[in-house]
Amino acid sequence: xxxxxxxxxxxxxxxAQVREFVKRLPIRGKSVLELCEEVEGKIRELGANPAFPxxxxxxxxxxxxxxPWNDASLIPENSIVxxxxxxxxxxxxxxxxxxxxxxxxxxxxxxxxxxxxxxALTAVAPGRKLSEVGSVVERCIERYGFKPIRNLTGHKIxxxxxxxxxxxxxVSGIExxxxxxxxxxxxxxxxxxxxxxxxxxxxxxxYIYRFxxxxxxxxxxxxxxxxxxxxTYRTLPFASRWIYNSWHEGDAKSAFEExxxxxxxxxxxxxxxxSGQVVSQAEHTIVVVKDGCRVLTA
Numbered sequence: 001x002x003x004x005x006x007x008x009x010x011x012x013x014x015x016a017q018v019r020e021f022v023k024r025l026p027i028r029g030k031s032v033l034e035l036c037e038e039v040e041g042k043i044r045e046l047g048a049n050p051a052f053p054x055x056x057x058x059x060x061x062x063x064x065x066x067x068p069w070n071d072a073s074l075i076p077e078n079s080i081v082x083x084x085x086x087x088x089x090x091x092x093x094x095x096x097x098x099x100x101x102x103x104x105x106x107x108x109x110x111x112x113x114x115x116x117x118x119x120a121l122t123a124v125a126p127g128r129k130l131s132e133v134g135s136v137v138e139r140c141i142e143r144y145g146f147k148p149i150r151n152l153t154g155h156k157i158x159x160x161x162x163x164x165x166x167x168x169x170x171v172s173g174i175e176x177x178x179x180x181x182x183x184x185x186x187x188x189x190x191x192x193x194x195x196x197x198x199x200x201x202x203x204x205x206x207y208i209y210r211f212x213x214x215x216x217x218x219x220x221x222x223x224x225x226x227x228x229x230x231x232t233y234r235t236l237p238f239a240s241r242w243i244y245n246s247w248h249e250g251d252a253k254s255a256f257e258e259x260x261x262x263x264x265x266x267x268x269x270x271x272x273x274x275s276g277q278v279v280s281q282a283e284h285t286i287v288v289v290k291d292g293c294r295v296l297t298a
Contacts, residue, residue: 012296033067051086053239069241078103095186097283109280112144116189117282124293134169149190188283196277206267216262
């Protein structure tokens, strides 16, 4: 067993503890900001760092929503809530998500996502096409009478890189890539109702960012902030609220906005189901082994 595998496994064991913590959290009526900070705080308490800001996707929001620093929103009654979180330990990243229903009408959406994930895990094997797992996921979701989100995918993970080139579709396709022994992937089916569009679109706002370059910052304050972001988060995503809460070298808001304007940092737009239908999600991180895969986050 390689040293790299052991490091990913350590990250996964921490994330498995966080999964159990999230499952037990009472979220009804909770502040979204409080939920994000509780999950991120638990990761730090266990000796790791968040690999990305905790995502809380309510109803039609499928991905990339984390609270801004002044978020006053609450978890609404009768909603379905995706909680997506990751652990980073010396650059070794694992990623997982669960969906919580506050409305019995959505329970079967969760069952479909969880079952599709389990069938995907069974289908992974060295040499198997990534698209074959997509076909397994799609057929499973359709058996439940639902539809997969076709433009959201699972993804290969490398050290310090959450999306490392290869994608695992949630629908049938012609992708030619194959699973190889030792590769690490996050598998994550997304499910919506059959009459939905079945794809996500970008909203016109973002609260999660990544560092791109130093060049472009004009003011001294923005240059200092760019160095801080680069050195602190490297290639990994971070939340605007993390900066606003931690940067004490002047006006964080104006320096941050300057970096965005000059594309020194770029945002991940919030992703919403195109027809406004609700979405469920299930996710685990795996490593491909000779006889299939091993789940690192269970």
